[in-house]
Amino acid sequence: ILNVEQSPQSLHVQEGDSTNFTCSFPSSNFYALHWYRWETAKSPEALFVMTLNGDEKKKGRISATLNTKEGYSYLYIKGSQPEDSATYLCAPLGGTSYGKLTFGQGTILTVHP
């Protein structure tokens, strides 16, 4: 089981603010990193799957970067909107995980109008 830490645990921002949060994971034997968004009363949905050191992915106002050498990924949201309120989960995949994701506890984002 991989040790995955997400910070902060929760975050409150005002509409229009930009924000970011962190996912830390073991850098050894890295294989891939998944980010999911989980809105209240819905199911988690994949945002990004990242594999290469230095990789940067973008979807609308949300982007993510990956540093596999030091074992972290940042998720950025530019100009937060109330509909961005959700729990953001990261899940690294190690080389010996045989396809099993280990999820962090998540960062709960609340965007106030």
Added chain:
Amino acid sequence: DADVTQTPRNRITKTGKRIMLECSQTKGHDRMYWYRQDPGLGLRLIYYSFDVKDINKGEISDGYSVSRQAQAKFSLSLESAIPNQTALYFCATSDNARQGPYNEQFFGPGTRLTVL
């Protein structure tokens, strides 16, 4: 229609009862997973199956069993439910095509189970 469905969506049961949670998918994926979610703990893997004949324990399999009846169906059973199995349970699927473990997982709507 949803690609990944779970039944029931909500269930209240008593300690000691046997209960089965069912998951069906129309995505044609070979890989299926069962997770439970407890507040502050994220999603934890209970069991996973990479094809009909390949079933494996996850990190918290004690007290649970599974059955992969077909490519499209993966059931989770609690043989004798206990209160600390009260949680939100998710089924998920993923493709095992050439990208292998890079492939994103698709989640069902969840089953909220309460064991009294």
